[in-house]
Amino acid sequence: MILNFFHNFGRYLTMLWTAFSKPEKFSMYYKETLRQMNDIGVGSLTIVGLIAIFIGAVTAVQFSYQLDGTLVPRYYIGYIVRDSTIIELAPTITCLVLAGKVGSNIAAEIGGMRQKEHIDAMEIMGVNTAAYLIMPKIVAAVIVIPMLVAIAAFVSVIGGYAAAVIPQLMSEAEYIQGVRSFFQPFNVTMMFVKAIVFAFILTSVPSFQGYYVKGGSIELGQASTNAVVYSDILILLADYVLALLLTQ
Amino acid sequence: MIRAENLIKSFGEHEVLKGITTEFYKGKTNLIIGRSGAGKTVLLKLLVGLFTPTSGKVWYDDTDFFALSKKEKRNIRMKVGMLFQASALFDSMTVEENVRFPLDMFTNMTSKEKLTRVNDVLHRVSLDEANHRYPSEISGGMQKRVGIARAIVLDPEYLFCDEPNSGLDPKTSIVIDELIRNITVENNITTIINTHDMNSVMEIGDNIILLNQGNIAWHGDNSQVLGSENEFLQNFIFASPFLQRLRNSALKKS
Numbered sequence: 094m095i096l097n098f099f100h101n102f103g104r105y106l107t108m109l110w111t112a113f114s115k116p117e118k119f120s121m122y123y124k125e126t127l128r129q130m131n132d133i134g135v136g137s138l139t140i141v142g143l144i145a146i147f148i149g150a151v152t153a154v155q156f157s158y159q160l161d162g163t164l165v166p167r168y169y170i171g172y173i174v175r176d177s178t179i180i181e182l183a184p185t186i187t188c189l190v191l192a193g194k195v196g197s198n199i200a201a202e203i204g205g206m207r208q209k210e211h212i213d214a215m216e217i218m219g220v221n222t223a224a225y226l227i228m229p230k231i232v233a234a235v236i237v238i239p240m241l242v243a244i245a246a247f248v249s250v251i252g253g254y255a256a257a258v259i260p261q262l263m264s265e266a267e268y269i270q271g272v273r274s275f276f277q278p279f280n281v282t283m284m285f286v287k288a289i290v291f292a293f294i295l296t297s298v299p300s301f302q303g304y305y306v307k308g309g310s311i312e313l314g315q316a317s318t319n320a321v322v323y324s325d326i327l328i329l330l331a332d333y334v335l336a337l338l339l340t341q
Numbered sequence: 342m343i344r345a346e347n348l349i350k351s352f353g354e355h356e357v358l359k360g361i362t363t364e365f366y367k368g369k370t371n372l373i374i375g376r377s378g379a380g381k382t383v384l385l386k387l388l389v390g391l392f393t394p395t396s397g398k399v400w401y402d403d404t405d406f407f408a409l410s411k412k413e414k415r416n417i418r419m420k421v422g423m424l425f426q427a428s429a430l431f432d433s434m435t436v437e438e439n440v441r442f443p444l445d446m447f448t449n450m451t452s453k454e455k456l457t458r459v460n461d462v463l464h465r466v467s468l469d470e471a472n473h474r475y476p477s478e479i480s481g482g483m484q485k486r487v488g489i490a491r492a493i494v495l496d497p498e499y500l501f502c503d504e505p506n507s508g509l510d511p512k513t514s515i516v517i518d519e520l521i522r523n524i525t526v527e528n529n530i531t532t533i534i535n536t537h538d539m540n541s542v543m544e545i546g547d548n549i550i551l552l553n554q555g556n557i558a559w560h561g562d563n564s565q566v567l568g569s570e571n572e573f574l575q576n577f578i579f580a581s582p583f584l585q586r587l588r589n590s591a592l593k594k595s
């Protein structure tokens with residue numbers, strides 16, 4: 094089991110090493126990266142937006158319940174919604190969801206190409222398949238996912254506003270005062286660092302699962318599931334490690 | 342020229358190839374024949390480096406292929422074209438995009454030059470009308486021809502074909518054989534073909550090896566097939582009683 098882990102981890106690193114080598118033809122990689130940015134970014138906007146609204150709304154409602162009857166001023170809720178989404182909820186929940194959406198897609202796409210000998214056919218042509226199939230996906234994700242996360246954070250604050258102000262848990266002025274209090278730019282940096290790391294995980298791990306898939310459609314299904322499960326676990330692990338490192 | 346030197350390949354306990362030493366010549370259609378499961382595909386994949394041999398060497402002219410770095414291997418592969426047993430066309434690309442892919446990846450041609458080249462090779466394989474169709478929308482024989490077109494679009498020096506005519510009717514099969522033969526001779530390339538089609542053996546077998554149980558059971562060319570007394574060869578080529586009677590009467594006449 095442990096031996097197996099190190100074996101796979103070694104293969105994962107080797108794959109990444111090969112993936113980040115010089116492209117045969119820059120324009121092909123560029124085109125592929127743009128396509129992936131469109132698929133990952135534009136393709137995920139709706140779901141990310143939808144999730145973000147609810148993250149903000151739920152945070153607002155629950156904290157106003159928790160703080161009810163305490164001495165904590167109510168405008169704090171705006172502040173809490175803003176910071177908890179920026180620091181934790183927007184990057185983590187968005188990326189967990191994207192691991193399911195984008196990650197399973199990547200594993201299935203690359204795994205299908207492996208099984209149908211498309212990867213072999215490209216290798217015979219002289220294409221560095223690890224690079225051509227994987228690098229554009231990782232690069233695209235690392236560029237686009239932080240943007241999605243930023244959008245998610247912004248939309249969450251609006252979601253919080255809707256959930257707090259419309260049912261009159263507090264006044265509009267209070268919520269906005271909260272959102273504008275105690276702002277620390279470093280938290281935004283933290284959000285982007287997390288988003289970049291998570292984006293890397295949720296594209297590279299599924300790529301690995303797909304690239305080395307064997308067998309048939311059952312194995313392809315398993316690879317796709319494993320891609321999501323391992324990405325999710327690694328994202329949460331990385332979340333913890335980053336929290337430790339960045340809040341010291 | 343490509344040379345296999347004592348190639349051994351095992352999958353776990355199962356030794357599929359038990360020491361293959363042979364040469365494949367330039368400007369000739371070299372055939373690997375043998376029953377289903379004899380190891381033809383495995384041998385072909387070893388020769389192109391998709392499998393690593395358990396032991397043994399593969400020489401491309403004077404170059405020891407498996408001693409090369411990944412990058413050097415890729416440089417050799419740019420001179421290699423391969424038709425896969427299941428065609429392996431990229432199914433989300435049209436026929437034209439499939440054939441153009443190697444050009445996109447490795448040349449600096451303008452899109453107009455690429456289109457001309459693509460149309461040239463598609464014409465070569467008699468597929469003038471199929472540019473904008475998807476692999477799933479064309480017949481198996483057409484897919485094979487697209488596979489050949491894609492394999493030759495960069496003017497390879499080495500061409501590998503895994504069962505170019507399996508699943509095709511005899512007429513189409515002959516057309517494909519002739520196509521490969523002509524390309525081989527005109528471009529003076531080293532072509533290696535896996536087949537168990539006896540028409541191919543007789544028509545384009547410039548140099549034939551017969552695989553049986555992981556060894557080379559017979560080696561020769563098509564002119565020697567009929568007269569050979571090799572039991573494995575006769576059982577393989579003249580597999581049915583009908584073909585055996587045909588052979589006997591042919592031998593009597595000559």
Ligand SMILES: Nc1ncnc2c1ncn2[C@@H]1O[C@H](COP(=O)(O)OP(=O)(O)OP(=O)(O)O)[C@@H](O)[C@H]1O
Nearest residue numbers: 352357375376377378379380381382383384426537
């Ligand atoms: N990836 C693999 N893993 C394990 N065994 C394999 C693998 N590929 C091939 N084999 C085994 O090698 C043997 C030869 O297979 P191969 O595909 O080379 O046959 P073939 O001569 O090409 O047959 P066909 O004419 O049916 O295509 C078979 O017994 C097969 O089980």
Ligand SMILES: [Mg+2]
Nearest residue numbers: 381382426503
């Ligand atoms: Mg085969």
